[in-house]
Amino acid sequence: MSFAFKAPPNRSALPRRLALGAGLSLWASLTLAPALAQSPSYPSRPIVMVVPQAAGGTNDIVGRLVSQKLGELLGSAGVVVENRPGAGGNIGTQSVAKAPKDGYTLLMTISSSQAINPALYKNVGFDPVKDFRPISLIGAVPNVLLVNPNFQARTVGELLALAKAKPGQLPYASAGNGTLNHLLGEMLNSMAGVDLQHVPYKGVAPAMNDVLGGQLPMLFASLPSSLANIRAGKLRALAVSGPTRSPVLPEVPTLGETVPGYSGTLWIGLFAPAGVPQEVLTRLQDGMSRALLSKDLRDKLEQQGVELAGTPDKAAGPEALATLLQDDLGKWAQIVKSSGASVD
Structure with missing residues (x-):
């Protein structure tokens, strides 16, 4: 903001302007005081x-x-x-x-x-x-296509071949109907021409627990929620869902490397x-x-x-x-x- 400075007003006008300014200042202080009193500095509590x-x-x-x-x-x-x-x-x-x-x-x-x-x-x-x-x-955050370490498919290509040989017989877990990890599975079904069966859970933790325990063979889960289990060897990562490989798991391919055009984060x-x-x-x-x-x-x-x-x-x-x-x-x-x- 710039200001244009003018010559001082004539002496006869100055008292009137000072009086007006004082009146405005008094009005402003009376008007704003209640508002300031009602608006403590934010944040004042958790x-x-x-x-x-x-x-x-x-x-x-x-x-x-x-x-x-x-x-x-x-x-x-x-x-x-x-x-x-x-x-x-x-x-x-x-x-x-x-x-x-x-x-x-x-x-x-x-x-x-x-x-x-x-x-x-x-x-x-x-x-x-x-x-x-x-x-x-x-x-x-990319999702990861995860399988139990004892599951026979070790790559996305092997998983898709198995799914085509056993249509409707391979289940995958998700955090619930309509969640991203549910829709990522549906997207894979559509784009790869397979029929993985969706099993919804109430949250990613119980879904992952059943894959860890071998009750279900696979799930899509976000990288942060699954990274510890991947590093511990309790789950095997077949692919990430994003358009590029994750810097955290550079050795794990993207789904798009096997199913062209597949991407979801x-x-x-x-x-x-x-x-x-x-x-x-x-x-x-x-x-x-x-x-x-x-x-x-x-x-x-x-x-x-x-x-x-x-x-x-x-x-x-x-x-x-x-x-x-x-x-x-x-x-x-x-x-x-x-x-x-x-x-x-």
């Missing part, structure tokens, strides 16, 4: 970060790492993660949409809840765009309810930007297999999250329709 999935999954792992750093940077009493799972993420998401618009309740969510559920449920209970304001896109983002005051939203966006530029948080997230958005010098802001959400709403609506998946 912020609740709602994760609409069960503990132990990707979103929970990322949420706990981010909440710790964000709480440090905001100088609040902390950011507390609260898991509110159910209905594929709808219950927790709805609760944030209806929460007070004061910035003390946030939504750490994933693309399957925010971008897939609106196409999957007849009444999802929230508007993914109108009910929320984007704070920050954190990054993307999970993104993670932080939202606030629509209606949060702009100054509060800006403070949260700035806090997340600083958090995601901090080396300690970046290192922890990358070690979990999160492919961070933005660069080490510039975090991906709210605009990137808003654009990605709009794009994925259209993309997954088409995939859900073609797969015939639905949840009442």
Whole structure:
């Protein structure tokens, strides 16, 4: 902003202007004092970060790492993660949409809840765009096609050959109907011409437990939720679902290397309810930007297999999250329709 300086006013006009200025200053102080008294410095108490999935999954792992750093940077009493799972993420998401618009309740969510559920449920209970304001896109996470170590197929090619020889006889587990790891299996069925049978669970942890125990041969699971078991040799990774190999598992091929065109990743983002005051939203966006530029948080997230958005010098802001959400709403609506998946 620039200012144009003028010559001082004539002496006869000066008393009137000083009087007017004093009157305006008194009016402003009387008018703004109550507002300032009612708006303590934000944040003045703990912020609740709602994760609409069960503990132990990707979103929970990322949420706990981010909440710790964000709480440090905001100088609040902390950011507390609260898991509110159910209905594929709808219950927790709805609760944030209806929460007070004061910035003390946030939504750490994933693309399957925010971008897939609106196409999957007849009444999802929230508007993914109108009910929320984007704070920050954190990054993307590939899923991994995992099998029990005793399963006979050791490559995607061997798995597809086995599936074609035994149509409808090979089951795969998922975190539930309409979740991303369910739809990744349906996408594989469609693109590879096989018939893997879907077995839904209530969350990725029980699904993975049954594959670990040998009750089911395979599942799709996010890289952060499965990395420890892969490294321990308790699960074998056949392929990752993203367009490129993961730096964390460079020896594991992509599904697209065997099934051309196959690609599907999970993104993670932080939202606030629509209606949060702009100054509060800006403070949260700035806090997340600083958090995601901090080396300690970046290192922890990358070690979990999160492919961070933005660069080490510039975090991906709210605009990137808003654009990605709009794009994925259209993309997954088409995939859900073609797969015939639905949840009442």
